[in-house]
Structure formats: structure tokens, C-alpha cells
Amino acid sequence: MSNTVFAPWDDPSERPLIKFQNVTKRFGTFTAIDDLTVEIFEREFFALLGPSGCGKTTLMRMLAGFETPTEGAIDLAGQNIAMVPPNLRSVNMMFQSYALFPHLSIWDNIAFGLRRERMPKDQINERVSEMLRLTHLEKFARRKPHQISGGQRQRVALARSLAKAPKLLLLDEPLGALDKKLRQETQFELMDIQEKTGTTFVIVTHDQEEAMTVASRVAVMDHGKIIQIATPDKIYEEPNSVYVADFIGDVNIIPGTATPSGDDTFAIQWSEETAPLTAKSAIPFALDETCHLAIRPEKVAITADKPDDATNAVQGKILDIAYLGNSSTYHVELTNGAVIKAQTANTRRISRRAFTWEDTVWLSWTATAGVLLAS
């Protein structure tokens, strides 16, 4: 195995598998997809993240062939697919509503696509059994869709779309109805399948942890536009906007005005009563330009006494403690009324917790802990 990182998007010689070129989709006067351009490469695990109604399903449906772009072009493997009907695209889609055939058994649902290919019977049997095993559905093979639970139905839909082993798989919220354990298991199965078959996945999810786990790149959408496309760690560590920072994970957003203080460093004036904060940023800010400092709670340290060497330190009172099992999030109200969240790992039993409600504490973070964002 080579140790080269999988990053075809950084390689200008790579040709994308899917290319959206200024695609706009309107339903009547409503714009669902707004002048969107994106490239997805072969063997990618591409995750679409965004609030409900932002156009994720519409994007998928255009790839599967159920909607045609109002403007722009979609290329699949270098060819415009506008005129190719859905049944002739080597694309399979798992529907958000599952769309299981109610008159067919689970077995027949999964075999449906294979039968259309006129695959020999024994091969169909083998393939369906494999899919049933993969999704832990062996026991339900003879049942009809209305005789199984919601999570089981979701797995049938997943198995049905996987069965044909297409070049491109579109999964619209494939794991939402599964419990956490099964979801993680299935996530690893999907990654495994992808490793083995080299299928390209486009997956819609509302679960950012899931996107972080499985995706090679994540696209954050809003109102039919892609706000940022990046690898999961970049999306988390270096969001390009307040919207993305806020959408992915927990974050403290501190608005203020920037004052350059040399060497990519800025002083952020954010409140009358407190000293300016210091942050480093690769993106330049002009004097007095409004900016937002985004810091993840886990990058904020919480201590009883003021740390001597901290770049940024503020004092406050604990307002609330959210106990999350392995970690706790402290909501600390500062003297100027702002509330900042700090997260610490719970390495001790809860009864031996160092801080409790109403305690006065110090919060501190380094100059590189947060990202400075334009508004």
C-alpha cells in the first residue's frame, strides 16, 4: 500500500467523475439549487451537510436523473448526462423515503435491480444473501416492507441500492433511523465496501459526526449554495465563515473589531470592560474591520486561578454545566454578560468535579486556538 494521501481534488491532472457546472434548479419561482459548481472525484466519499430544505435531495435527484437542471450542465465521467434516462445511468440512489416496493418481499426488493440486469439466478441468490448478511436482515427476507421496523426498512433500502454495485452511489440520509451502535457498524461497512469496490459515494447526512467519520470531503450547503467544501478536519478547524463554524460542532462566536498587531496577529476589541483578545489569522483584516472569533469549547481551558502565561484569559461565573458523560461543557458568564462555553474531559468521577455552579473561574486560550472570520 502506498502512503500517499487520497486527495485527487488537489491534483490538477485528475479528472472529476462528477462535475456540476453552474447548475441552477428552479421549481417555479423558487430556486432550490443556486448556480452551483462542484467537482466530485472517483473513489470519493463525499458528504453533503446542510439544514433541512437547503437542496441536498434535489442535488442527488439531478445526479440520479429525476430532475433536470434549469440551467448549467452536469457531467458524469466527462459526458453530459442531461439526456441519459435514470435507468441507463450507472448510478443508484437510496431514497430518503426509502421507496421500498410494498408488494414485494424484502428479498425481492433487494433482488429487483439484479433481475433487471438479467443476472443468472444463482448469482442473484448469492448477491442478495450477501446484502442481507451485511445489513443484518437475514431473518426478515420473506417479510413485506410493512411488516418490519423503520430502522430495518432503512437497511433494506440501503441493501437494495448497494446490491447492484454501481459506479456511483447516492445515499440520502442512509443511517438516520439506526441506533448509534448499528450506525457506527454500518458506517464502517460502507467505508469497507468503498475500499473494496472503489465505488464513489455521495451521502447526505444530518449527523456531522457521521460526516466526519466517513467522508473524504464535506460540503456544507445553505439555500442551494455550497458554502464550503473541504476535508472534515479543515471544515472543523478552518471554517471559512461564521455559518460553517456554527453549523459544524459547538462553537463560541465572539464578534469584535480587529486591529493588526503585526505578524498575522490581531488584537480584537470586543467589549468595553475587557482587554482585547489576541488571535492569529492567515487572512488579513484591516484596522477596525468587524470580525468574528470562533473558538471550539474544547480549546478553551477552565481554571480556578488566572493562568500566568495565557495569551487570552477572561474571568466569569459558571452559569450552567452540561454533563455529556465523557466530557462536560461549562457555560461561563463573563463580567460583560457574554457567555462562553468551555469543554473539559471528565477524567474524574462526577462527584469529584473541580467546579460547580456559581464558582468564579478563569477561561483561557492561545492565539491559534480560534479562527478569525469576516462577517
Added chain:
Amino acid sequence: MQRFFLVFIPYIWLVALFLIPFAMVLKIALSDIAIAIPPYVPKFDWAEGIRAFLAQLDLENFIWLTQDDLYWKAYISSLRIAVFSTLCTLLIGYPIAYAMARAPSEWRPTLMMLVILPFWTSFLIRVYAWMGILSNEGILNQFLLWTGVISDPLVILNTNTAVYIGIVYTYLPFMILPIYSALERLDTSLIEAAEDLGCSRISAFWLVTIPLSKTGIIAGSFLVFIPTLGEFVIPSLLGGSDTLMIGKVLWEEFFSNRDWPVASAVAVILLLLLVVPIVLFQRNQQKQQEAEQ
């Protein structure tokens, strides 16, 4: 007490409007013809007692039905006409129902209205109107002669063709409505899923749309078949002398021959013949309800 009423009211209904009349018809079927008013014997007489009364009833009329081949020919012919016209109605009704279900949703109530509209005029008037259309000097022939498609008028009225036209026309809404309601409920994403898995438009129709509208097809077919089997008005008004249907035979026995016992026997057999499709129809409805739950 409330439950008692809920259960018994339908039964009282059934007894009063079906079982009692049926018992009366059955009794006449087992009686003998007589020159009297009403034209059969025996009549129930309290003085003689129930035993003597029952002793006079016999199966003579039913035996007669098997001996004269007019009757079973009429049954077979009715069956054939009913099956064939049900098929025609299905072939015409399905595309209409399909088009209605695929029409923009704001049009659907209007289309539905158009299907039901004919019920607002009398059935008899509509059949008479068909006589006006189909007769030798009728609108259809005049039109065809005028366009020059034909040089001699087509003979349609008083043939089986006219009967089929009349039946298909009359019963079409009964076919369209159940199929429409099945197709309207059909989730279009199922068709998309079928296409996504490699079906062409046509095979998606055969593999998904047809199976999922099956209950509608069956319900519609029975709703047409059952009344058509005993149909009397359409064959007597539009049909010819060679149109043999059991409803017509029954009418003639009853009113022309005044042979009430034989007419009643014909009716009883017809009813027994209809029990089979009615039971099947009920079964289909039940299955559909279960599937919906």
C-alpha cells in the same frame, strides 16, 4: 346496549331488505304456475298448517331450467357478454384513471366531476340517447356518411355491438373510480426507484404500477361484472332479437309468460351465480383494507 344496536341494525337491515325478499322469491320458485292472482299455488293458509304447505313445494321449476336449453344458453351468453364488456371497460377505464391520477392535482376534482356527471341524468334517458346515436339514421351514421368514410349506414343498433357500447358507457365510472383511487395513492418515488434500479418506463409500469393498482382493478372489474351479468335494460333497448341475456329472459318469463315460478327460479340461480363474484369482491376489499393498515 349501544353495542347491541351497532351490531344489530345492519343485521335487521339485511334481514328486512335481503333475506325476507329472497325467501319470498325462493318460495315462489318452488311453487307451481296457476291461473290466479297472484299466478301461483300454493298460498300459505293458516288452517292447513305449515307441514301441508311445505309438502306442496317442489323443485320442478329448477328441473325445467335444466331441460330447456334456452336458459343455460342465456346464462352462458350473459356470462360471456359480462366478461367481455368488463374487459373492454377495463381497457378503456385504466388509461383514463391513469391520466386522471397523473394530472396536476388542481385539475383532479374537475376530472372526477366529469366522470361522475352522467349520473346526474336518468340512466334510461342516456340509453335512449344511445339509440338516437346508433340507429341507421342516427347521428353517428349521418356523420360518417357526411365525411364519406362509408357509403351505406352501419347497422349497430339492435346488435351485440350496441349492447357492448351501452354497457361500457354505463359502467365506465364504476371501473374508473376504484382504479383512480388506487393510482392516486401510489407513491411516485416507487416508480423512480424502479427506474433507478434499471427499469424502463414500460417495465416500471408493469412491475410496479400494475401490481400496486391490482386491488383497484379487481374492485372495478367486479363492480362492472356483477350488475352486467343481470343487466336487462341495455340488452332490451339496444340489443337485437339474437341478444340473449338472462335479465331479458327473466323479464319475459315474468311479464310476457306470466310464469312467476319459473321467473323466480331463474332469479334464484342468477343470484347464486352472483354469490361467487360477490364473495371474491368482498375478499379483495378486505385485503385492501388490511394492506392499508
